[in-house]
Amino acid sequence: MDAALDGVNNHRLALGFGCFACGIILVARVTRAECIAIVAAVAIAIACITHVRVQKLLTAMLGIVVVGALAGVLALTRAQKVPFAGLDGHHIVVEAVALERPRIQETALMRARIVVVRAPISEAARGLPGAVALVSFPADTPSSLAGQRVIIRGRLDLPGGSRNDGEPAQRDELADQGVSLILVAHHAGDVRAVGAAAGWEAWWARARALLAGAIESRLPALEATVLEGILWGDRGNLPAALRQEFSDTGTVHVLTTAGLHLGIMAAMLTQLATFLPIARPVRAVLVVAGSWLYAALAGMHLPTVRAATMLTAGTVAVELGRARTASAVLSAAALAVVVPHPLVLLSPSFSMSFACVAGIALISPILSALGVREGCGLPRIMVELLRTSCAVQVALWPLQALYFNAFTPYAIITNMIVVPLVGVVMAAGSLLAISTLVVPLLAGAVSHIAWWGLTFIIATVQQFATLPYAHLDMPPPSHVFLLMYWAMLGLLFIALQRNLATRKVLMVSLCARALLVFVYCLPGIAEARSRDMRVDVLDVGQADCIVIRAPGGHAMLVDGGGRLERTTSGAVVAAPLGDRVA
Numbered sequence: 001m002d003a004a005l006d007g008v009n010n011h012r013l014a015l016g017f018g019c020f021a022c023g024i025i026l027v028a029r030v031t032r033a034e035c036i037a038i039v040a041a042v043a044i045a046i047a048c049i050t051h052v053r054v055q056k057l058l059t060a061m062l063g064i065v066v067v068g069a070l071a072g073v074l075a076l077t078r079a080q081k082v083p084f085a086g087l088d089g090h091h092i093v094v095e096a097v098a099l100e101r102p103r104i105q106e107t108a109l110m111r112a113r114i115v116v117v118r119a120p121i122s123e124a125a126r127g128l129p130g131a132v133a134l135v136s137f138p139a140d141t142p143s144s145l146a147g148q149r150v151i152i153r154g155r156l157d158l159p160g161g162s163r164n165d166g167e168p169a170q171r172d173e174l175a176d177q178g179v180s181l182i183l184v185a186h187h188a189g190d191v192r193a194v195g196a197a198a199g200w201e202a203w204w205a206r207a208r209a210l211l212a213g214a215i216e217s218r219l220p221a222l223e224a225t226v227l228e229g230i231l232w233g234d235r236g237n238l239p240a241a242l243r244q245e246f247s248d249t250g251t252v253h254v255l256t257t258a259g260l261h262l263g264i265m266a267a268m269l270t271q272l273a274t275f276l277p278i279a280r281p282v283r284a285v286l287v288v289a290g291s292w293l294y295a296a297l298a299g300m301h302l303p304t305v306r307a308a309t310m311l312t313a314g315t316v317a318v319e320l321g322r323a324r325t326a327s328a329v330l331s332a333a334a335l336a337v338v339v340p341h342p343l344v345l346l347s348p349s350f351s352m353s354f355a356c357v358a359g360i361a362l363i364s365p366i367l368s369a370l371g372v373r374e375g376c377g378l379p380r381i382m383v384e385l386l387r388t389s390c391a392v393q394v395a396l397w398p399l400q401a402l403y404f405n406a407f408t409p410y411a412i413i414t415n416m417i418v419v420p421l422v423g424v425v426m427a428a429g430s431l432l433a434i435s436t437l438v439v440p441l442l443a444g445a446v447s448h449i450a451w452w453g454l455t456f457i458i459a460t461v462q463q464f465a466t467l468p469y470a471h472l473d474m475p476p477p478s479h480v481f482l483l484m485y486w487a488m489l490g491l492l493f494i495a496l497q498r499n500l501a502t503r504k505v506l507m508v509s510l511c512a513r514a515l516l517v518f519v520y521c522l523p524g525i526a527e528a529r530s531r532d533m534r535v536d537v538l539d540v541g542q543a544d545c546i547v548i549r550a551p552g553g554h555a556m557l558v559d560g561g562g563r564l565e566r567t568t569s570g571a572v573v574a575a576p577l578g579d580r581v582a
Helices: 002-009 012-029 032-047 052-080 170-175 200-216 221-232 240-248 259-273 280-297 302-319 326-338 342-346 348-369 380-404 411-438 440-465 479-497 502-529
Strands: 091-098 108-119 132-137 148-157 181-184 191-196 534-539 544-550 554-559
Touching: 012 032, 012 052, 012 326, 012 342, 032 052, 052 342, 091 132, 091 200, 108 148, 132 148, 200 221, 200 280, 200 411, 221 411, 221 440, 240 440, 259 280, 259 302, 259 348, 259 411, 280 302, 302 326, 302 348, 326 342, 326 348, 342 348, 348 380, 348 479, 380 411, 380 479, 411 440, 479 502
Parallel strands: 132 181
Antiparallel strands: 091 108, 091 148, 108 132, 148 181, 148 191, 534 544, 544 554
């Protein structure tokens, strides 16, 4: 027992984060009364334990859970109290700073930070300054708005929740972009610029627009859009078909500025800093500062801030000699992200970001022990790419199925090709943007390198997306499956680290895989054997639909009608559709 406790003590920071996260999840998923009852039952159980060290450890863990629960309660209270909720559906007039160029879709969309409310003058309106709005307006409005002070007249709409159980809420998706409300302007004259805005956000917005203009003057439209997505996450004008192809091949992450991009940028900065005659701590400070400047260029979206925070926490831990284990570095980064914003723990992007890093730390050694290492007959760079791609996909596929009901079989090989090219494209694209503005003679040669890299990335994605079974629909796994999945990966890691007999480990892992398959399929088996009829009413946008699932696997989809705006369609049902369907 003491040896086991000593092993746990080596990962106490990870254990502390796990307990803190459990507290947040507890208050978010169960009622307050149930939460209190669970904590009280656990406290009574701990009081009955006679082993002193175990009792002290469990008491400390329960205390951290309670702290996490309190943090979650405070965060939920803040999220539910929207100071301008009384203006929902009302028209307002505000002065704001345009944070980006408009993205042209059916209408133009851009983010803007509200500075002053001109109308109405009310208590609710006092909560608007400082909030970021997603502004929707006619596409014929001038596009040169980034970094400008704009007057906006429009209808304020609060982002909605989930339309159906299990679907992501609009407010959560917009919160990842820092957006709190939606402003809908109906006429081109409702959004007009009145001059350049002051402040660092406006300066970075103008810098992005300037660099984007430089890139677009040297590259074709499609390649320029992909490059802007890679460099600072601006993929708003990417064709929908190509965006779906990136998703189907598991490479859409290269178009979102997050951990991969911050890591590549930090690696480039580190390589450049080695040529300077400075001490290692100063070099680390420069790399961290440069990474945060890059995050500011990318717009300080939540995934970018999270990645920069992880990088900073990891760098500080290494420089202070506190990076004894990968779990300590990862937990320190997670705490740095979650403590100021507890509810971010519940977002898919947080889960997938940390699962990706944890997968590399946990699964790469497993693959290495199983033979995917130097000396296996492949070049070193190929071994690293294969091991990292496999580790990431093994870690992410359950979450991909949970959040997106999808599985991308070709993601491993596609990422092995695309991810190394992203580093080349980032270096060439950065040099292209700067040289176009500073040394135009150099820009021509650099633009060819960037174009070749971008063309190869796009062609690779499109080619793999057209292969059979590039996108497979998957039922979401249960939370029991997810816990068992990661627990078994952890046990496999420990077994291989302790040099247990590989043959026995493989036999046990095969049995574990069979058990996981059974647990994954169990909900489907139970539903197939059920003799009950299940009726689900779904919100599909303009109306409702009804899904009827009968015993034996039979399913029927019924159009539930609905009423379009300003019409009487669906007001009277003469004969319900499906009333005679057998």
